[in-house]
Amino acid sequence: xxxxxxxxxxxxxxxxxxxxxxxxxxxxxxxxxxxxxxxxxxxxxxxxxxxxxxxxxxxxxxxxxxxxxxxxxxxxxxxxxxxxxxxxxxxxxxxxxxxxxxxxxxxxxxxxxxxxxxxxxxxxxxxxxxxxxxxxxxxxxxxxxxxxxxxxxxxxxxxxxxxxxxxxxxxxxxxxxxxxxxxxxxxxxxxxxxxxxxxxxxxxxxxxxxxxxxxxxxxxxxxxxxxxxxxxxxxxxxxxxxxxxxxxxxxxxxxxxxxxxxxxxxxxxxxxxxxxxxxxxxxxxxxxxxxxxxxxxxxxxxxxxxxxxxxxxxx
Amino acid sequence: xxxxxxxxxxxxxxxxxxxxxxxxxxxxxxxxxxxxxxxxxxxxxxxxxxxxxxxxxxxxxxxxxxxxxxxxxxxxxxxxxxxxxxxxxxxxxxxxxxxxxxxxxxxxxxxxxxxxxxxxxxxxxxxxxxxxxxxxxxxxxxxxxxxxxxxxxxxxxxxxxxxxxxxxxxxxxxxxxxxxxxxxxxxxxxxxxxxxxxxxxxxxxxxxxxxxxxxxxxxxxxxxxxxxxxxxxxxxxxxxxxxxxxxxxxxxxxxxxxxxxxxxxxxxxxxxxxxxxxxxxxxxxxxxxxxxxxxx
Numbered sequence: 001x002x003x004x005x006x007x008x009x010x011x012x013x014x015x016x017x018x019x020x021x022x023x024x025x026x027x028x029x030x031x032x033x034x035x036x037x038x039x040x041x042x043x044x045x046x047x048x049x050x051x052x053x054x055x056x057x058x059x060x061x062x063x064x065x066x067x068x069x070x071x072x073x074x075x076x077x078x079x080x081x082x083x084x085x086x087x088x089x090x091x092x093x094x095x096x097x098x099x100x101x102x103x104x105x106x107x108x109x110x111x112x113x114x115x116x117x118x119x120x121x122x123x124x125x126x127x128x129x130x131x132x133x134x135x136x137x138x139x140x141x142x143x144x145x146x147x148x149x150x151x152x153x154x155x156x157x158x159x160x161x162x163x164x165x166x167x168x169x170x171x172x173x174x175x176x177x178x179x180x181x182x183x184x185x186x187x188x189x190x191x192x193x194x195x196x197x198x199x200x201x202x203x204x205x206x207x208x209x210x211x212x213x214x215x216x217x218x219x220x221x222x223x224x225x226x227x228x229x230x231x232x233x234x235x236x237x238x239x240x241x242x243x244x245x246x247x248x249x250x251x252x253x254x255x256x257x258x259x260x261x262x263x264x265x266x267x268x269x270x271x272x273x274x275x276x277x278x279x280x281x282x283x284x285x286x287x288x289x290x291x292x293x294x295x296x297x298x299x300x301x302x303x304x305x306x307x308x309x310x311x312x313x314x315x
Numbered sequence: 316x317x318x319x320x321x322x323x324x325x326x327x328x329x330x331x332x333x334x335x336x337x338x339x340x341x342x343x344x345x346x347x348x349x350x351x352x353x354x355x356x357x358x359x360x361x362x363x364x365x366x367x368x369x370x371x372x373x374x375x376x377x378x379x380x381x382x383x384x385x386x387x388x389x390x391x392x393x394x395x396x397x398x399x400x401x402x403x404x405x406x407x408x409x410x411x412x413x414x415x416x417x418x419x420x421x422x423x424x425x426x427x428x429x430x431x432x433x434x435x436x437x438x439x440x441x442x443x444x445x446x447x448x449x450x451x452x453x454x455x456x457x458x459x460x461x462x463x464x465x466x467x468x469x470x471x472x473x474x475x476x477x478x479x480x481x482x483x484x485x486x487x488x489x490x491x492x493x494x495x496x497x498x499x500x501x502x503x504x505x506x507x508x509x510x511x512x513x514x515x516x517x518x519x520x521x522x523x524x525x526x527x528x529x530x531x532x533x534x535x536x537x538x539x540x541x542x543x544x545x546x547x548x549x550x551x552x553x554x555x556x557x558x559x560x561x562x563x564x565x566x567x568x569x570x571x572x573x574x575x576x577x578x579x580x581x582x583x584x585x586x587x588x589x590x591x592x593x594x595x596x597x598x599x600x601x602x603x604x605x606x607x608x609x610x611x
Contacts, residue, residue, distance in 0.1 A: 048416050073418045084410035088335035089328070100324035101417035145413075 007056035031195035032188035034205030077146030116144040136167025325427025378450035395496035398479025401428035422601040436472035477593035484603035531567035
């Protein structure tokens with residue numbers, strides 16, 4: 001459905017996208033993850049024909065978004081991260097306005113809008129003024145608007161940005177409905193647990209490059225073994241300060257990369273598998289270090305994201 | 316198969332949104348109140364002079380150019396205000412991007428914005444008919460003159476509106492856009508007048524040096540066709556005095572039959588030229604909207 005090849009975008013000396021390659025199959029929900037300035041929005045704007053690429057190609061269902069930006073507009077529906085409001089315009093008129101932009105007839109727009117407003121749970125608001133809707137409702141209306149021409153690809157740029165938990169939940173339900181309808185969606189978000197729940201595939205971007213991309217489970221599986229170990233030491237037979245002694249012992253062990261201390265915990269950056277982690281615990285016992293708790297973090301998209309991006313961004 | 320005509324969606328939307336705003340009602344009331352005050356002042360002056368020299372209905376005919384000029388002035392001020400936020404407002408609201416993801420062309424966006432401004436102008440014109448009609452009832456003007464004036468106001472609105480849409484596409488702030496539109500309008504008036512003045516002064520000085528009689532600016536006078544107000548001046552002259560700019564040129568000494576023939580068609584010639592300029596402004600506005608694509 002969407003194929004991006006060697007996509008590059010340069011703003012003066014700043015390289016926003018660096019030979020980006022990406023492929024999204026039909027019916028897939030692809031989550032774009034990355035810190036601010038990673039190039040997610042730039043990629044999305046190029047896909048929607050809002051921005052010209054410096055080089056590379058973007059094709060949506062065989063249509064070149066760069067060479068045929070006007071043709072791509074009927075293939076793509078775009079939801080920006082900010083919902084711009086027209087004063088004095090009702091929900092149904094808002095839908096009619098955008099439907100007429102696609103050359104649709106009034107009756108056709110009305111019929112489709114009814115269904116779309118139902119999909120986004122706004123049927124009871126069709127006579128309400130857009131500027132009176134809550135932010136969550138506006139964002140859902142924006143999704144309905146983006147679907148008015150039945151696009152093949154829906155591009156959502158941080159649709160949950162600035163929404164409260166309830167509105168986020170409602171948006172998630174809308175997206176789940178779209179997934180069940182078989183829509184192809186490219187979505188960026190900072191709320192990673194939701195992305196991992198919704199998306200079939202994800203891509204982590206940094207500095208204009210796709211650091212990793214693939215099925216959510218595959219990515220997490222591939223990165224297993226990198227999670228840190230949390231440990232609490234209650235006693236050690238030593239005259240040295242406790243932390244210093246523990247750090248010295250740990251650093252002598254294989255697979256231990258870094259040891260750091262919080263108020264009551266030791267955080268061990270460990271590269272070994274679970275068997276090696278168990279061996280490490282035994283070693284600590286051998287050195288008469290008494291541990292009250294010892295557990296390894298479970299890998300998820302959030303921890304993976306932080307690991308890959310070096311914890312630059314609050315995910 | 317018949318293809319159905321679709322109204323420009325942006326124009327349609329702006330009409331819906333604009334008609335719900337109280338701003339338009341207040342503006343119509345303000346304009347009519349202003350025009351009414353002018354009529355009352357003229358009527359009072361006529362009544363006062365009637366005590367000494369008798370009532371002269373003929374003087375009331377001057378209500379026509381007075382009200383016409385005031386309407387031109389109001390349109391020159393109101394249209395920039397309406398159009399100033401047309402594109403910059405979309406940018407400020409962050410709705411332009413979504414608009415640009417639809418198949419509607421940037422030129423259609425610019426035309427839609429101009430069209431909605433023209434609808435407002437027409438609304439003002441229609442609302443002012445009762446006041447304007449006083450000049451026709453009391454002054455004895457023909458309805459064709461009133462229709463002609465409305466045509467002129469519409470033309471002026473298109474010209475000023477296209478400049479406004481262009482300025483709105485160039486600058487980010489609506490206030491700056493309004494000022495820029497008015498400045499461009501005043502600039503064109505000043506520049507064309509100054510150029511003509513310099514030409515006349517130079518030609519006159521050369522004639523004096525040669526010791527021959529000055530025979531008018533000739534074709535150089537056509538620079539004034541670029542002045543959007545010149546066809547309105549010609550129209551007013553024809554309605555009030557029965558002669559236009561051609562007579563003025565003849566009196567200044569122009570003898571060339573071609574130049575005089577063209578100047579007799581001053582109104583259509585100037586309007587065509589200024590409508591071409593308006594079209595260029597709209598095309599430039601459309602190009603500026605497209606440039607958004609290259610911004611981050």
